[in-house]
Amino acid sequence: MHRQDVGIVLTAPFAAGDCGNDQKRADEQESQAHQMHRIHAAETQWLRPNRPCPIFNLSSPLDLRKPPFGQLTQAASRCPKRIMEGCRMSWRACHVREAVVSAIESAYRAFCKERFPLPTAAQITELEQRLRVVLPPDYRQYLLITTAASSMILKSLHRITIARPMR
Amino acid sequence: MAGINATHPSAELGLLGGFNPFIFEDNDPPQILPIGDTPIGNLIFLVTDPDGDDYGSIGLKIAFSQNSFRLADNVEEFFERLREPSE
Numbered sequence: 001m002h003r004q005d006v007g008i009v010l011t012a013p014f015a016a017g018d019c020g021n022d023q024k025r026a027d028e029q030e031s032q033a034h035q036m037h038r039i040h041a042a043e044t045q046w047l048r049p050n051r052p053c054p055i056f057n058l059s060s061p062l063d064l065r066k067p068p069f070g071q072l073t074q075a076a077s078r079c080p081k082r083i084m085e086g087c088r089m090s091w092r093a094c095h096v097r098e099a100v101v102s103a104i105e106s107a108y109r110a111f112c113k114e115r116f117p118l119p120t121a122a123q124i125t126e127l128e129q130r131l132r133v134v135l136p137p138d139y140r141q142y143l144l145i146t147t148a149a150s151s152m153i154l155k156s157l158h159r160i161t162i163a164r165p166m167r
Numbered sequence: 168m169a170g171i172n173a174t175h176p177s178a179e180l181g182l183l184g185g186f187n188p189f190i191f192e193d194n195d196p197p198q199i200l201p202i203g204d205t206p207i208g209n210l211i212f213l214v215t216d217p218d219g220d221d222y223g224s225i226g227l228k229i230a231f232s233q234n235s236f237r238l239a240d241n242v243e244e245f246f247e248r249l250r251e252p253s254e
Contacts, residue, residue: 131188132196132197133200136215136242139202139213139242141242142242
């Protein structure tokens with residue numbers, strides 16, 4: 001995984017509490033490889049069911065590397081949209097976009113017991129004004145995405161495949 | 168990652184009890200927006216400086232350290248990396 005220093009200087013400690021000089025020194029001496037391992041472990045732990053999740057009530061561990069996510073990823077790799085609609089995105093970008101929608105849809109189907117209400121576009125606009133930020137378009141879409149919208153995308157892909165078979 | 172309308176106040180975006188951009192000095196107006204964290208206290212943030220080259224990218228700041236890393240160029244790439252981590 002390729003990651004770079006983002007080059008932002010943060011001028012205040014993130015978490016409350018004092019870690020002490022020894023802990024700070026130990027953190028600074030960690031190798032980058034060790035830090036990446038910690039990042040991966042932390043990201044994996046976040047998906048465990050005993051971790052409060054703002055979006056899903058998880059009934060079992062959520063592992064995006066295993067089926068049904070793997071199956072949907074393979075289906076998305078066929079990418080009929082790119083051929084049938086003249087999609088100008090690169091193959092990888094198109095693959096990623098469809099796979100993300102599929103993963104979210106699958107997560108709802110497999111693990112969601114209770115769906116918390118999603119924000120509206122007006123609420124996000126109000127949030128932007130309150131925070132004085134302009135959210136990137138893809139992040140706005142992430143906040144707004146619904147199971148209905150992702151289902152429509154998947155159904156339209158299926159309809160296109162049937163109506164206009166690949167040559 | 169946090170959104171709004173979260174049922175857990177600590178996961179809410181932009182509130183005093185949740186992820187607030189003003190936990191950092193000199194981040195007003197916000198150049199970065201905290202959008203999530205990890206169990207060991209690392210911070211996931213979104214770059215919101217519209218004039219910067221990193222606009223829209225997602226990064227991670229190590230807890231109790233000045234080190235930060237770029238995780239992805241956008242939210243889609245972030246999910247992609249969650250699904251297919253390299254060993």
